[in-house]
Amino acid sequence: LPIWFIKNLHITDIADEGRGMGRDNGLVVFVEQAVPGDVVDVKVDKKKNSFAAGRIAALIEPSPYRVEPFCEHFGICGGCKWQYLDYRQQLQFKQNQVFETLTRIGKVENLKVSPIIGSDNITAYRNKLDFTFSDKRYLLSLDEGIENKNMNALGFHIPRRFDKILDINTCYLMDDLNNKIRNFVRDFCLANQYTFSGIKHHSGLMRTLIIRTTTLGECMVIVVFRDDDTEKRIGLLEALKTNFSQITSLIYVINNKKNDVISDLPFECYSGLPYITEQLEDLKFRIGPHSFFQTNSFQTLKLYQVVRSFAARTGNENVYDLYTGTEIGRAHV
Secondary structure (H helix, E strand, O other): OOOEEEEEEEEEEEOHHHOEEEEEOOEEEEEEOOOOOOEEEEEEEEEOOOEEEEEEEEEEEOOOOEOOOOOOOOOOOOOOOOOOEOHHHHHHHHHHHHHHHHHHHOOOOOOOOOOOOOOOOOOOOOOEEEEEEEOOEOOOOHHHHHHOOOOOEEEEEOOOOOOOEEEOOOOOOOOOHHHHHHHHHHHHHHHOOOOEOEOOOOEOOEEEEEEEEOOOOOEEEEEEEOOOOHHHHHHHHHHHHHHOOOOOEEEEEEOOOOOOOOOOOOOEEEEEOOOEEEEEOOEEEEEOOOOOOOOOHHHHHHHHHHHHHHHOOOOOOOOOOOOOOOOHHHHOO
């Protein structure tokens, strides 16, 4: 197939999945990592009758909303979509999407959308991260594969690639404790010749590392092993216990199934408590390894405060808790 380029495309909006959007002679063009206000040359990867999609071949004129991404892994791991876009503009474009969806698709008339309440933290805001072990790490270049014979990785899945894991050095989604624990685990496993998961062949001892934290400073670490190699299991868990006093709940799971679902498996508490505690205002929550909890505790509190203010309760109402992510809905009644 011939390589097709679109020259000097003006990006005017943001579409689904954070892609920039422009028009070329009436044809809608979606562009990865493009910002409204950019003027770009686009290498087209897909073309249909109604739209085209591609990547930036050259940034001709940067948008005033464009900022420098702060993460070394940005654009590869897929964990963050909009680091190149100023956060205030992110909120504005998200608000525009809500308005467009409700009015154009939902046919809601005379709609008033309140401004989005932004997060005070644009880094270190998550309270849970899952990392995958792999013996087939994603290579940034062919030279990297030649120079570095170590193909093991502990990190995130490459977007749209179930079998490729990007080895993560620093992740800003959670506080720096996650980096210290993850890098320690990787280095320990490499130094002691632990085998990393072979996703295609269902081999390798190490499968998954899950880290959960709370605003109270508590930390849960869950290590998922493929087999119960007692010596290696105790070796790693004891090393984590010894080197990280911040870990208040250290748990392991043995998963020798072909899939990564662990909700149906027993969780064994190696040290500490089998849960961590979170607090929102005067309410405390015990979060176990199976528990669902909103991944941004700070924004969760803001969300419930807004809902409570909208409810304008007087104390004389009957309140039905039909569905909530946590029991906080009932606790406030």
